[in-house]
Amino acid sequence: MSGTQNRPDPFDEGGADIHDEVSPRPVVTLLSDFGLDDHYVGVMKGVILAINPEVHIVDISHAIPPFDVAAGALVLASAYHYFPKGTIHVSVVDPGVGGDRRGLLAATENYYFIGPDNGSFTHIYGDPSFLWVRHLRTVEFFLEKVSSTFHGRDVFAPVAGHLSLGEPSGNFGPLIQDPVRLADARPEVGEDGSIQGEVVYVDHFGNLITNIDTAAFWEGESRAGTEEENLVPVIEACGKRIRGMSEFYGAVPPGEIGAQLNSWSRMEIFVPEGNAARELGAGKGLPVRVRFERAG
Amino acid sequence: MSGTQNRPDPFDEGGADIHDEVSPRPVVTLLSDFGLDDHYVGVMKGVILAINPEVHIVDISHAIPPFDVAAGALVLASAYHYFPKGTIHVSVVDPGVGGDRRGLLAATENYYFIGPDNGSFTHIYGDPSFLWVRHLRTVEFFLEKVSSTFHGRDVFAPVAGHLSLGEPSGNFGPLIQDPVRLADARPEVGEDGSIQGEVVYVDHFGNLITNIDTAAFWEGESRAGTEEENLVPVIEACGKRIRGMSEFYGAVPPGEIGAQLNSWSRMEIFVPEGNAARELGAGKGLPVRVRFERAG
Amino acid sequence: MSGTQNRPDPFDEGGADIHDEVSPRPVVTLLSDFGLDDHYVGVMKGVILAINPEVHIVDISHAIPPFDVAAGALVLASAYHYFPKGTIHVSVVDPGVGGDRRGLLAATENYYFIGPDNGSFTHIYGDPSFLWVRHLRTVEFFLEKVSSTFHGRDVFAPVAGHLSLGEPSGNFGPLIQDPVRLADARPEVGEDGSIQGEVVYVDHFGNLITNIDTAAFWEGESRAGTEEENLVPVIEACGKRIRGMSEFYGAVPPGEIGAQLNSWSRMEIFVPEGNAARELGAGKGLPVRVRFERAG
Numbered sequence: 094m095s096g097t098q099n100r101p102d103p104f105d106e107g108g109a110d111i112h113d114e115v116s117p118r119p120v121v122t123l124l125s126d127f128g129l130d131d132h133y134v135g136v137m138k139g140v141i142l143a144i145n146p147e148v149h150i151v152d153i154s155h156a157i158p159p160f161d162v163a164a165g166a167l168v169l170a171s172a173y174h175y176f177p178k179g180t181i182h183v184s185v186v187d188p189g190v191g192g193d194r195r196g197l198l199a200a201t202e203n204y205y206f207i208g209p210d211n212g213s214f215t216h217i218y219g220d221p222s223f224l225w226v227r228h229l230r231t232v233e234f235f236l237e238k239v240s241s242t243f244h245g246r247d248v249f250a251p252v253a254g255h256l257s258l259g260e261p262s263g264n265f266g267p268l269i270q271d272p273v274r275l276a277d278a279r280p281e282v283g284e285d286g287s288i289q290g291e292v293v294y295v296d297h298f299g300n301l302i303t304n305i306d307t308a309a310f311w312e313g314e315s316r317a318g319t320e321e322e323n324l325v326p327v328i329e330a331c332g333k334r335i336r337g338m339s340e341f342y343g344a345v346p347p348g349e350i351g352a353q354l355n356s357w358s359r360m361e362i363f364v365p366e367g368n369a370a371r372e373l374g375a376g377k378g379l380p381v382r383v384r385f386e387r388a389g
Numbered sequence: 390m391s392g393t394q395n396r397p398d399p400f401d402e403g404g405a406d407i408h409d410e411v412s413p414r415p416v417v418t419l420l421s422d423f424g425l426d427d428h429y430v431g432v433m434k435g436v437i438l439a440i441n442p443e444v445h446i447v448d449i450s451h452a453i454p455p456f457d458v459a460a461g462a463l464v465l466a467s468a469y470h471y472f473p474k475g476t477i478h479v480s481v482v483d484p485g486v487g488g489d490r491r492g493l494l495a496a497t498e499n500y501y502f503i504g505p506d507n508g509s510f511t512h513i514y515g516d517p518s519f520l521w522v523r524h525l526r527t528v529e530f531f532l533e534k535v536s537s538t539f540h541g542r543d544v545f546a547p548v549a550g551h552l553s554l555g556e557p558s559g560n561f562g563p564l565i566q567d568p569v570r571l572a573d574a575r576p577e578v579g580e581d582g583s584i585q586g587e588v589v590y591v592d593h594f595g596n597l598i599t600n601i602d603t604a605a606f607w608e609g610e611s612r613a614g615t616e617e618e619n620l621v622p623v624i625e626a627c628g629k630r631i632r633g634m635s636e637f638y639g640a641v642p643p644g645e646i647g648a649q650l651n652s653w654s655r656m657e658i659f660v661p662e663g664n665a666a667r668e669l670g671a672g673k674g675l676p677v678r679v680r681f682e683r684a685g
Numbered sequence: 686m687s688g689t690q691n692r693p694d695p696f697d698e699g700g701a702d703i704h705d706e707v708s709p710r711p712v713v714t715l716l717s718d719f720g721l722d723d724h725y726v727g728v729m730k731g732v733i734l735a736i737n738p739e740v741h742i743v744d745i746s747h748a749i750p751p752f753d754v755a756a757g758a759l760v761l762a763s764a765y766h767y768f769p770k771g772t773i774h775v776s777v778v779d780p781g782v783g784g785d786r787r788g789l790l791a792a793t794e795n796y797y798f799i800g801p802d803n804g805s806f807t808h809i810y811g812d813p814s815f816l817w818v819r820h821l822r823t824v825e826f827f828l829e830k831v832s833s834t835f836h837g838r839d840v841f842a843p844v845a846g847h848l849s850l851g852e853p854s855g856n857f858g859p860l861i862q863d864p865v866r867l868a869d870a871r872p873e874v875g876e877d878g879s880i881q882g883e884v885v886y887v888d889h890f891g892n893l894i895t896n897i898d899t900a901a902f903w904e905g906e907s908r909a910g911t912e913e914e915n916l917v918p919v920i921e922a923c924g925k926r927i928r929g930m931s932e933f934y935g936a937v938p939p940g941e942i943g944a945q946l947n948s949w950s951r952m953e954i955f956v957p958e959g960n961a962a963r964e965l966g967a968g969k970g971l972p973v974r975v976r977f978e979r980a981g
């Protein structure tokens with residue numbers, strides 16, 4: 094199925110490929126809002142393995158809230174760069190399935206991305222190593238019968254299978270310049286360095302993860318005046334004030350509330366050995382404000 | 390462990406085998422009501438990998454409602470044919486474990502099936518490519534110590550491991566002719582083409598999946614009179630009337646109710662970007678009626 | 686990355702290694718309290734596969750109650766010996782992450798164990814084939830940037846990857862003699878053979894699993910007088926009396942309560958085709974008493 098030598102590339106407009114050497118054990122990841130209760134995810138794996146029995150398939154998450162494209166995009170953005178070079182990331186949060194939204198194949202210098210054109214790859218387009226995005230148009234790489242309700246199985250899984258075999262990406266469809274992007278969800282950083290953000294995700298431990306990433310936090314710190322050595326960040330949320338950022342969960346006494354730059358490089362609000370979302374009655378959309386005050 | 394050449398097949402009554410050439414990377418799927426919270430599924434995988442380290446193991450679902458053999462049979466029937474030829478499907482919804490129900494190995498032209506004899510394979514016996522079913526009797530393929538409560542680990546997983554190595558299926562036990570079958574759960578199609586069915590499964594999105602499959606729907610349509618060009622199906626459920634079948638979710642305005650032939654080739658009732666089960670307060674057993682009316 | 690021949694072992698104090706021959710398809714298992722909703726588990730797998738693309742990764746459970754080290758230790762103890770020789774078990778229930786608790790690599794004659802030093806491996810230290818435990822100190826085997834909140838990804842996953850490649854275990858850190866152990870949670874067996882235990886785990890089916898293991902049960906039986914042939918165990922819990930142990934679930938009529946030595950080699954209380962935890966309103970910590978009475 095890798096017709097590199099004998100077949101002309103019908104869509105070859107110069108989009109570079111990253112798999113000149115195909116790994117003998119390529120990795121395909123799956124991300125969706127399908128849950129694990131039904132057979133939907135298992136069936137996608139069956140379709141991929143029927144095309145390429147040598148792939149490793151890894152689940153990133155299938156518990157994205159149903160139809161929540163922004164949450165899927167966020168989780169993908171937090172996970173993709175931990176995988177081996179050449180990994181093919183398949184992300185299917187797809188409320189528009191069966192309608193006229195396009196299917197996409199995108200690439201950065203190290204990874205491929207396959208899924209619907211609904212903003213799922215917004216953060217990928219912002220990766221400095223982003224290369225190109227194509228419209229999946231070559232139906233010979235889809236299952237023979239494409240349903241109008243399950244493109245994860247009928248379109249995206251088989252495309253991932255064929256790509257993992259070394260099929261040149263140019264064969265899947267033409268380059269496009271206008272993929273759908275989600276509205277900017279970055280926090281506002283004021284002249285005085287204060288940051289106005291919000292909770293964008295709640296994880297399994299009830300940690301409240303905000304849109305205030307490390308870059309925004311540092312920008313706020315810098316505007317507030319880094320020469321001034323005695324500044325302390327004060328985080329305000331839910332009517333509470335958290336003075337100072339923690340280095341790790343255990344640095345805050347059990348039962349109290351802390352804030353830290355977490356393993357996603359985002360500010361999160363937490364209760365050590367507790368559940369901040371439950372204990373504060375808070376969730377997605379909660380406003381979070383950071384100000385920098387003189388210490389002492 | 391593949392004694393093909395040197396060992397006589399003790400149960401060779403002519404049941405054909407499908408793995409003349411064993412795949413170097415055979416696929417074993419797992420389906421159960423074990424959930425993923427405990428170590429039960431992981432341990433089954435450990436047992437299989439200890440016998441054959443080269444298999445791919447894929448979960449179809451472990452969230453079958455506890456002891457619900459019919460739901461397990463339905464999910465298996467909707468999933469198995471998407472896997473590569475030679476895949477070994479292990480299905481363990483097994484309320485009778487430890488009692489006198491038999492263990493089975495069944496085969497179609499393309500797949501193997503392993504599990505308890507309680508109707509789990511009812512739909513497999515109806516597959517036109519169904520070949521045979523055997524009673525698992527050769528204890529040398531089980532774990533040395535067989536518990537009376539976990540045959541998934543002690544019987545079915547090791548049998549799958551040995552089968553994946555190319556052990557002739559005839560060695561696992563004798564052919565039988567009387568496996569347990571579930572009572573027929575097909576919908577009734579009336580003389581006038583009206584169809585009386587019911588909801589048999591609710592998926593992760595709250596879609597209400599019925600026992601009205603494509604074949605039953607077409608039979609109804611045909612009896613209602615296909616020459617009559619202006620017929621429209623009307624679906625009645627929960628006191629609601631849905632006029633016409635949708636082609637895809639997005640064809641129905643958000644908040645309204647639609648019906649379509651879904652990716653399982655079954656009629657389902659849905660709320661686009663919503664949850665039909667929750668919004669209608671409906672679930673398994675809900676009666677669903679289809680009639681064909683003149684359009685306009 | 687396997688410098689066996691050319692590099693001296695900096696921590697070689699004689700801790701024997703079990704992977705003289707590295708399996709071409711080593712198994713790494715993962716156990717945690719991370720849940721499967723977020724990308725945490727998927728990212729750990731990405732890190733491992735980026736180091737060794739040939740491993741099999743198997744989930745044991747990610748539904749350990751958050752921060753419940755004892756539950757994680759129990760599930761690990763019930764699962765690890767079903768995996769192939771040489772399997773690397775990674776267990777991360779880690780409330781102290783980022784603080785001063787150590788990271789560990791332990792070994793029995795057949796398995797490796799990687800995780801935080803908080804008692805997670807208490808049952809491993811009691812395995813007769815236990816060999817040694819090391820303090821993970823060689824930072825060159827960690828990710829370049831180690832966060833203070835996610836050592837599963839930054840420390841334990843990469844150590845597992847490198848170990849699976851055949852890196853001598855002595856290179857990961859020095860042997861220690863004082864790993865943290867959980868307080869003894871064994872039941873009390875009285876002079877008359879009566880056993881006082883408690884429920885330590887509730888599984889997906891609502892079975893109430895106790896700390897009364899087969900050894901404790903047999904000890905009770907023996908003290909009560911094995912020569913006396915007419916003794917019957919009577920199990921008391923929740924104000925109920927269960928007379929006699931069952932051989933399997935189906936031996937008890939639906940709706941009644943039974944007790945048996947289960948597939949974990951532990952006494953459990955169950956309701957056949959029901960949910961004992963729900964129907965008895967019982968859970969972890971429930972006292973369970975066994976006495977041996979004359980039959981008839």
